[in-house]
Structure formats: structure tokens, C-alpha cells
Amino acid sequence: MSLQHFSTKDRILHAAEELFAQQGFASTSLRQVTSRADVNIAAVNYHFGSKDNLVNEVFRRRMDDMSAERLKALRLAVDSHPGELEPILAAFVEPALAMAQDRHGGGAFIRVIARAYAESNDSLRKFLSDQYGHVLREFAKALSGCLPGLGKEALYWRLDFLSGALTYAMADFGLIKRPSGVSEATHRTRAAKALIRFAAAGFKADEP
Known part of the structure; x- marks a missing residue:
């Protein structure tokens, strides 16, 4: 489906997501986004106000849903399988892999996530921490209940390692192909x- 079938705001978000995935945040200009979306700069300013806000909204439109699915699955795992580690890990992993397989830009968004890891963007990192840090804290709390002998620092290190491995798996550029x-x-x-x-x-x- 061409971008013309979407609303102006969605066309801008689709274009920005594709360009951020291809070029990164710093190397993508608003003019490139408007050209790809076939809109004028006033439309970007009207809907987003700034490039930083546009970057944030590219993340928000996918991560809000994924975070909600993760927390829903986490509550179910804790209630149905108390004290079991793997159901909690499944609640973290499975919604992310499902989002990666979304045919409407999921693959591009995974590359955008990889860019967020690779590029130094303090504004974006603060936004992600402020908006989604509570999700990681909820998982850390649940995991801690299964691992009473594991210190907080080690727990957070391992949750970081899982996040990195998950991003790599979602990107599907490793040794294992479908x-x-x-x-x-x-x-x-x-x-x-x-x-x-x-x-x-x-x-x-x-x-x-």
C-alpha cells in the first residue's frame, strides 16, 4: 500500500521510520522526511513541532502497544505460574518478536531500535526511560521474585543483556535464517x- 492511502500524520511517521532505519537519526533531515512523505514542512511542524518530537512519536506508536502487551502477559504469567522464571521471560520476549514480524513496518522499526542503541541521542534515551522504564522495572520485580539470591545490579545487567539479545534476534540478521x-x-x-x-x-x- 502506498503512503498516499494513509493520513498525513501516518505518512510522516512511516517516512521517518524508514529513513531513520536506513540512515540513523542524525543523518536524516526533516526535508528528507517531507520529501518521502510528500508533505510540506508545515505539516511536520503542525503534527510534531520538532524533529526530536517526531523521533519520539516514531517510537511511541509501536512501543505503547508492545509495552501494554508485555505487561498484560506479565500479569498473566505471575498469576498463572507463580515463582516460574520462563513464563516471565516469555512475556518479555514474545510480544517483541510478534511486533518485529508486523508486515506494516515492524522490520524497519527494529532497525530503528538498533539505531537507538548505536547512536548517542540523550534526548531519545531520556524519552524512552521516562516513558517505558516502568515496564523494565515491573519485569525486574517479577524476575527478582524468582531469583531471590540474585543481587539487583546483576539482575539489571542480565535484563540489559536479554534486551540486547532480543533486539539482535528481532533484526533477523544472525546465523539462523527462516x-x-x-x-x-x-x-x-x-x-x-x-x-x-x-x-x-x-x-x-x-x-x-
Whole structure:
């Protein structure tokens, strides 16, 4: 579907997401975004006000839903499987992998996330911490209940490692590619199970 089928705001967000994925945040100008979206600069200023706000909204429109799905799955995991580690990890991993497979820009957004890790953008990092830090804290609290002997610092290190491994898995540029004849859903399920087992072993490891 061409961008012309979307609202002006959505066309700007689609264009920005694609360009941020390809070029990064610093190298993408608002003029490039307006050219890709086929709108004028006034439309960007009207809907977003600034480039920083545009960057934030590119994240918000996908991460709000993903965060809500994660927290919903986390509550279910804690209620249905108290004290079990892997259901909590599944609640963190599976919604993200599902979002990565979204045909309407999910793959591009994963590259945008990778850019956020790679580029030094203090404004974006503050926005992500302010908006979504509570999600990580909720998972840390639930994980801590399963790992009473693990210190807070080690727990947060391991949650960071899981986030990095998940981003890599979502980007699908590692050694494991989807085999021909295997559906995306099946491939995603296999990836999630493998990552959850891997992460569980890491969280359970003794502190050095």
C-alpha cells in the first residue's frame, strides 16, 4: 500500500521510520522526511513541532502497544505460574518478536531500535526511560521474585543483556535464517523458545 492511502500524520511517521532505519537519526533531515512523505514542512511542524518530537512519536506508536502487551502477559504469567522464571521471560520476549514480524513496518522499526542503541541521542534515551522504564522495572520485580539470591545490579545487567539479545534476534540478521517452507509464525515461535531457554540459564547462573 502506498503512503498516499494513509493520513498525513501516518505518512510522516512511516517516512521517518524508514529513513531513520536506513540512515540513523542524525543523518536524516526533516526535508528528507517531507520529501518521502510528500508533505510540506508545515505539516511536520503542525503534527510534531520538532524533529526530536517526531523521533519520539516514531517510537511511541509501536512501543505503547508492545509495552501494554508485555505487561498484560506479565500479569498473566505471575498469576498463572507463580515463582516460574520462563513464563516471565516469555512475556518479555514474545510480544517483541510478534511486533518485529508486523508486515506494516515492524522490520524497519527494529532497525530503528538498533539505531537507538548505536547512536548517542540523550534526548531519545531520556524519552524512552521516562516513558517505558516502568515496564523494565515491573519485569525486574517479577524476575527478582524468582531469583531471590540474585543481587539487583546483576539482575539489571542480565535484563540489559536479554534486551540486547532480543533486539539482535528481532533484526533477523544472525546465523539462523527462516528456512524455506517454514512460516514466519513458526520461525518466530522457535526463536522465542530458544531465546527464553538461553535467557533462563543466564538469569539462573551464579554471580561471579
